[in-house]
Amino acid sequence: MRATHLIALGAVAAVSLTGCSLSSTTSTNDPTSTGTGSATAPTNKTVTLVTHDSWVAPKSLLAKFTAQTGYVVKVSSSGDAGQVANQLVLTKGSPVGDVTFGIDNTFATRVTDAGVLDDYSPALPDGASAYALKGAAAKQLTPIDFSDVCVNVDNAWFNKHKLQPPTSLDDLTKPAYKNLFVTPGAATSSPGMAFLLSTISKYGTSGWQGYWKKLMANGTKVTSGWSDAWNVDYTAGGGKGDRPIILSYNSDPTTTVKGDKSSTSALLNTCFQSVEYAGVIKGAKNPAGAKAFVRFMLGSAFQKALPPNMYVFPVDKRVPLPADWKTFAKIPAKPWSVPPAEISKNRATWLQQWQDVTAG
Amino acid sequence: MPSRWPRRAALTALALIPLVFLAVFFVLPVGGMVLRGLHPDGSWALGDTWSVLSRPPERQALWFTLWIAVLGTALTTALGVPVAYVLYRLRLPGRRVLRGIVVTPFVLPTVVVGVAFRTLLVQSGPLGFLNIDASWVAILLALVFFNLAVVVRTVGAVWEGLDPRAEESAAALGASPWQVFRTVTLPALRPSIISAASVVFLFCATAFGVVLILGGTRYSTIETQIYLLTTNLLDLRSAAVLSIVQLLAVVVLLWGAEIARSRKQRTTVTAGRGGLRAVRFSDAIPLALTGLVVLFVVAPLATLVVRSLQIDGVWTLDNYRHLASDGADNALLVPVWQALDNSWRIAIDATAMAVVLGVIVSVLVTRRGSTRHTRGLLTALDGAFMLPLGISAVTVGFGFLITLNHPPLDLRSSPILIPIAQALVALPLVVRTLAPALRSTDERQRQAAAALGASPLRAMVTVDLPVVWRPLLAATGFALAVSLGEFGATSFLAQPDHPTLPVVIYALIGHPGAVNFGMALAGSVVLAGMTALVMGLVERLHVTSMGAF
Numbered sequence: 001m002r003a004t005h006l007i008a009l010g011a012v013a014a015v016s017l018t019g020c021s022l023s024s025t026t027s028t029n030d031p032t033s034t035g036t037g038s039a040t041a042p043t044n045k046t047v048t049l050v051t052h053d054s055w056v057a058p059k060s061l062l063a064k065f066t067a068q069t070g071y072v073v074k075v076s077s078s079g080d081a082g083q084v085a086n087q088l089v090l091t092k093g094s095p096v097g098d099v100t101f102g103i104d105n106t107f108a109t110r111v112t113d114a115g116v117l118d119d120y121s122p123a124l125p126d127g128a129s130a131y132a133l134k135g136a137a138a139k140q141l142t143p144i145d146f147s148d149v150c151v152n153v154d155n156a157w158f159n160k161h162k163l164q165p166p167t168s169l170d171d172l173t174k175p176a177y178k179n180l181f182v183t184p185g186a187a188t189s190s191p192g193m194a195f196l197l198s199t200i201s202k203y204g205t206s207g208w209q210g211y212w213k214k215l216m217a218n219g220t221k222v223t224s225g226w227s228d229a230w231n232v233d234y235t236a237g238g239g240k241g242d243r244p245i246i247l248s249y250n251s252d253p254t255t256t257v258k259g260d261k262s263s264t265s266a267l268l269n270t271c272f273q274s275v276e277y278a279g280v281i282k283g284a285k286n287p288a289g290a291k292a293f294v295r296f297m298l299g300s301a302f303q304k305a306l307p308p309n310m311y312v313f314p315v316d317k318r319v320p321l322p323a324d325w326k327t328f329a330k331i332p333a334k335p336w337s338v339p340p341a342e343i344s345k346n347r348a349t350w351l352q353q354w355q356d357v358t359a360g
Numbered sequence: 361m362p363s364r365w366p367r368r369a370a371l372t373a374l375a376l377i378p379l380v381f382l383a384v385f386f387v388l389p390v391g392g393m394v395l396r397g398l399h400p401d402g403s404w405a406l407g408d409t410w411s412v413l414s415r416p417p418e419r420q421a422l423w424f425t426l427w428i429a430v431l432g433t434a435l436t437t438a439l440g441v442p443v444a445y446v447l448y449r450l451r452l453p454g455r456r457v458l459r460g461i462v463v464t465p466f467v468l469p470t471v472v473v474g475v476a477f478r479t480l481l482v483q484s485g486p487l488g489f490l491n492i493d494a495s496w497v498a499i500l501l502a503l504v505f506f507n508l509a510v511v512v513r514t515v516g517a518v519w520e521g522l523d524p525r526a527e528e529s530a531a532a533l534g535a536s537p538w539q540v541f542r543t544v545t546l547p548a549l550r551p552s553i554i555s556a557a558s559v560v561f562l563f564c565a566t567a568f569g570v571v572l573i574l575g576g577t578r579y580s581t582i583e584t585q586i587y588l589l590t591t592n593l594l595d596l597r598s599a600a601v602l603s604i605v606q607l608l609a610v611v612v613l614l615w616g617a618e619i620a621r622s623r624k625q626r627t628t629v630t631a632g633r634g635g636l637r638a639v640r641f642s643d644a645i646p647l648a649l650t651g652l653v654v655l656f657v658v659a660p661l662a663t664l665v666v667r668s669l670q671i672d673g674v675w676t677l678d679n680y681r682h683l684a685s686d687g688a689d690n691a692l693l694v695p696v697w698q699a700l701d702n703s704w705r706i707a708i709d710a711t712a713m714a715v716v717l718g719v720i721v722s723v724l725v726t727r728r729g730s731t732r733h734t735r736g737l738l739t740a741l742d743g744a745f746m747l748p749l750g751i752s753a754v755t756v757g758f759g760f761l762i763t764l765n766h767p768p769l770d771l772r773s774s775p776i777l778i779p780i781a782q783a784l785v786a787l788p789l790v791v792r793t794l795a796p797a798l799r800s801t802d803e804r805q806r807q808a809a810a811a812l813g814a815s816p817l818r819a820m821v822t823v824d825l826p827v828v829w830r831p832l833l834a835a836t837g838f839a840l841a842v843s844l845g846e847f848g849a850t851s852f853l854a855q856p857d858h859p860t861l862p863v864v865i866y867a868l869i870g871h872p873g874a875v876n877f878g879m880a881l882a883g884s885v886v887l888a889g890m891t892a893l894v895m896g897l898v899e900r901l902h903v904t905s906m907g908a909f
Binding site: 054222224225238242347352 | 494575577578588592594758855856866867869876878
């Protein structure tokens with residue numbers, strides 16, 4: 001008798017366990033609420049996209065892809081570009097998707113060296129070849145968009161305080177700008193890493209640590225992520241911070257427009273260019289669909305949707321930018337750059353050295 | 361006695377349910393990641409593996425993790441126990457509201473709390489004069505802020521149910537209030553205090569967002585180091601070594617807690633109604649402490665609420681109205697209310713799993729083993745379910761990707777993984793809330809019930825349930841809160857068209873534009889407010905409604 005009671009309890013537990021899990025499955029696969037309806041589409045008609053958390057594409061845009069090709073896109077996103085790259089490397093042989101978007105030039109060779117992508121190089125639109133990788137990596141990764149990580153200044157604050165805003169990386173170490181600069185850290189933030197690469201590119205592998213020492217001595221604040229630098233410390237950000245100089249993107253002045261003027265501007269000689277690529281994952285269940293999606297991302301509809309949705313520039317030169325972008329988002333003529341293979345090789349060392357300098 | 365065997369078999373079968381769950385969704389993925397680090401390409405790559413621990417950044421991280429977690433646990437416990445007394449023992453007006461306020465931090469997304477804390481602490485902020493922005497003090501305060509709920513509720517739930525007669529008789533016999541507390545109350549609370557403290561320690565030792573946001577980049581813990589090694593540097597070997605250290609530390613901690621718990625004769629709690637008593641003059645010190653703690657909890661919350669009600673310094677409800685939209689420039693794929701709906705569905709699934717499994721585990725581990733051997737086994741079982749709290753979410757998340765890829769466990773893109781991952785985190789809390797209460801039940805009552813012919817189930821309903829129902833409800837509320845606030849594992853698994861509310865809040869706060877920031881704050885206030893409300897309601901459910909169990 002006693003035994004049967006316990007077994008009954010266990011059985012009830014087991015049943016309720018599976019029962020409640022199923023409720024979640026049915027609710028999440030309900031095609032009416034998802035709009036993508038992946039559960040109802042046949043497998044070979046689904047293209048699974050592996051991307052980062054900053055992926056934003058309106059449903060109407062993806063519906064356009066479905067209308068054109070018959071494929072339905074299922075998006076699987078997590079973390080930043082680094083996490084996506086590592087996910088691809090770790091799931092080599094049994095990938096979680098067909099096509100990837102969002103690997104940038106700082107992680108590109110990690111992915112191409114690991115052999116987790118298929119060769120696929122579609123015809124590029126006008127001007128896009130300028131953003132293509134060099135060598136064998138170019139066969140696997142197709143440039144889709146770019147953005148520049150630059151020092152931004154809150155001109156309104158500088159006007160109010162009757163101070164000339166800084167104009168160069170060197171200026172940031174001057175006493176006039178003591179305690180005014182905030183940047184996300186290189187170890188924990190992609191724009192932070194881009195800024196470190198700018199300084200490595202400008203001051204050389206032997207000089208950048210000296211520059212950072214001066215930067216830190218001048219009261220630079222290093223936050224862990226972009227969001228708290230922007231929302232807590234920056235005077236023109238989400239809150240009312242106390243630092244008018246921030247490391248952020250060249251598109252940011254478009255978010256501080258009042259009337260026909262932006263109260264902030266990007267210093268174009270401080271920028272590091274980040275390019276995001278797409279590629280077909282080796283072992284994809286739907287390689288044809290993956291290729292079709294890479295081509296779609298190069299098409300004008302997708303390219304045009306990049307600035308308002310993901311705050312990045314299209315690689316296609318012919319695609320018109322939004323009006324405020326034309327006016328307020330300036331593209332640097334000569335951004336700083338470090339070859340992707342160099343970055344892959346030295347990432348750990350540089351980050352360690354950077355941590356040593358900034359922790360001091 | 362021949363009847364022992366089927367009973368033992370039934371117990372084993374019962375134990376298998378949670379064990380299989382733990383094996384598949386925790387041991388397998390974590391083991392997979394550790395193996396990938398130490399045994400890549402089919403051969404062991406141990407070599408100078410352990411030199412990882414002597415590298416300066418790792419050594420600093422180990423050291424910092426240890427002392428900040430010890431300090432955080434000590435402070436949280438020292439403040440939590442008097443607050444539990446005041447909020448669960450005294451007939452204090454407004455105690456229900458205060459109980460709600462104290463638990464809200466537990467579900468708030470760390471990035472939002474980080475922003476709220478830092479807004480107070482930056483040089484130009486109201487507490488800027490303290491000069492603790494980007495310091496370990498800020499990290500410590502945030503750890504206390506987040507974990508206070510664990511101590512207050514775990515201890516409070518037991519305290520509320522204590523039969524006051526033992527204390528009253530001690531007092532009548534001339535014991536001073538302090539003597540009564542030390543000799544009567546404290547021994548009865550001891551298991552729950554140790555339970556809560558060990559959970560808090562694990563939360564402190566694995567804190568991630570708090571350390572990053574409030575420490576700037578000056579401090580790193582084992583957890584942040586594993587994150588950096590895994591997601592950025594792809595140095596899985598070093599990450600594996602640190603994961604093993606994390607695991608060992610958890611085992612040592614649990615072992616220590618077990619020794620501390622069983623050191624003294626267990627005190628028993630009679631299944632009394634418990635009871636509140638009037639506030640006395642001698643309660644001045646705990647009352648004052650509680651006042652301070654409430655202030656400390658309210659200050660960042662108030663900052664959040666105030667900022668959520670303002671846009672560019674002007675008072676407005678627009679941030680809340682915007683919650684129905686997709687955010688500025690389509691920052692979101694789904695409106696916030698839809699994410700809230702997802703959060704609830706997932707939370708209910710996760711809570712159901714955690715509570716069912718937690719009850720099974722608690723019933724099992726609180727059995728008196730008849731031999732040393734079985735006692736040891738039960739203790740190990742108890743500890744095993746605590747392990748998920750001590751392991752980095754990023755390790756489990758990547759582990760899912762590399763191990764759950766073969767049928768029948770091809771679950772990588774399955775939405776079931778989200779409530780499962782959350783249940784793994786909530787399960788130890790459920791066990792830690794229930795087990796102390798079950799343990800403190802007088803075994804003689806069960807024996808008496810059995811002697812009178814009651815079946816074990818009947819004995820459980822009549823003897824255990826009256827003692828356990830309060831902690832059971834507390835545990836359910838906790839599981840809900842854990843699930844609603846969980847971000848680490850969820851962000852790994854949630855799909856962009858089905859995000860949870862914390863995932864959406866992170867997305868909003870990561871996009872420039874005042875509208876998105878305002879919405880993130882409003883969303884956090886909604887999340888916290890609603891969770892506090894629901895936890896309050898769950899606690900008010902009466903035992904009669906549990907009678908059908």
